[in-house]
Amino acid sequence: MRTVTKNNITDVFTGYFGKDTDPRLKEVLTCLARHLHDFARETNLTHDEWRKGLEFLEWAGNITGPERNEFVLLSDVMGLSSLVDMIHSVPDATSSSVLGPFHVSNPPPLEIGADMKRHYEGDVLLVTGHVFDTNDMPIKGAKLDIWQTAPNGLYSSQDDEQDIHSFHALMTTDENGYYAFTTVKPVSYTVPGDGPVGQILNAAGRHPWRPSHLHFIASAEGCRSVVTEVFPDDDPYLDQDTVFGVREDLVMSYVKQEAGSFPDGFELSGKVPGEYLRVDFDFRLVSES
Ligand code: BEZ
Numbered sequence: 001m002r003t004v005t006k007n008n009i010t011d012v013f014t015g016y017f018g019k020d021t022d023p024r025l026k027e028v029l030t031c032l033a034r035h036l037h038d039f040a041r042e043t044n045l046t047h048d049e050w051r052k053g054l055e056f057l058e059w060a061g062n063i064t065g066p067e068r069n070e071f072v073l074l075s076d077v078m079g080l081s082s083l084v085d086m087i088h089s090v091p092d093a094t095s096s097s098v099l100g101p102f103h104v105s106n107p108p109p110l111e112i113g114a115d116m117k118r119h120y121e122g123d124v125l126l127v128t129g130h131v132f133d134t135n136d137m138p139i140k141g142a143k144l145d146i147w148q149t150a151p152n153g154l155y156s157s158q159d160d161e162q163d164i165h166s167f168h169a170l171m172t173t174d175e176n177g178y179y180a181f182t183t184v185k186p187v188s189y190t191v192p193g194d195g196p197v198g199q200i201l202n203a204a205g206r207h208p209w210r211p212s213h214l215h216f217i218a219s220a221e222g223c224r225s226v227v228t229e230v231f232p233d234d235d236p237y238l239d240q241d242t243v244f245g246v247r248e249d250l251v252m253s254y255v256k257q258e259a260g261s262f263p264d265g266f267e268l269s270g271k272v273p274g275e276y277l278r279v280d281f282d283f284r285l286v287s288e289s
């Protein structure tokens with residue numbers, strides 16, 4: 001086709017593929033072009049707006065590096081990361097939720113019952129639960145990669161005062177699939193706002209807050225790993241998470257426990273004089289295949 005028009009450009013685009021193009025790549029690119037072309041037609045996109053969009057992507061590229069990925073953040077605040085999660089969710093398994101940019105590799109091992117908060121002060125939170133398969137059988141030796149903010153709302157990679165492994169841990173379940181640790185209650189925090197994504201949130205009149213949460217990657221041999229988060233049911237941002245990560249099965253009560261009731265068998269046993277909070281959360285992993 002020689003004459004390209006605003007109405008046939010998507011078909012012309014599709015006709016340019018080589019005959020050996022991977023079929024899935026062709027399907028994804030064709031669909032992407034169709035939506036991009038429709039988007040430009042529907043919004044009557046101006047040159048100025050198109051250029052601003054490209055400058056936005058250039059800025060995102062310039063501040064993206066090993067420690068920060070503005071494109072992931074863009075995907076998060078646009079709801080794309082969560083939509084992909086939900087499209088591929090498995091009904092019987094624990095829901096997945098955004099990974100975020102603050103996971104670190106090789107977290108330090110933490111024994112069952114140990115204290116993840118080290119010297120940090122805050123509301124003591126006891127976290128316990130099990131890892132099960134989808135037949136409710138406990139999974140021994142499942143790995144839980146755990147991370148959260150410090151009480152100042154910052155992850156270790158954002159905060160010079162913390163060493164990189166602070167509030168990061170790797171726990172292995174026992175023969176009952178059991179895990180347990182103590183920490184401080186995480187706090188709500190804002191996603192990084194000093195880049196182009198922050199500018200978009202501002203321009204759209206959107207706040208940058210996420211409800212407080214504990215991050216987990218639960219994995220076990222023969223099972224599909226799940227990247228997820230656990231949220232307290234009283235967080236003010238639960239219904240307006242700026243990255244759309246909240247799922248019904250991930251919202252839990254952090255239940256206040258009486259002073260003096262702290263159980264034995266924990267690193268903090270005998271050292272928690274007052275009230276503390278407790279959350280029980282079970283993971284369900286689906287077998288691979
Ligand atoms: C997080 O939960 O750590 C996070 C997720 C998405 C964007 C920014 C932070």
Ligand code: FE
Nearest residue numbers: 100102213215
């Ligand atoms: Fe987070």
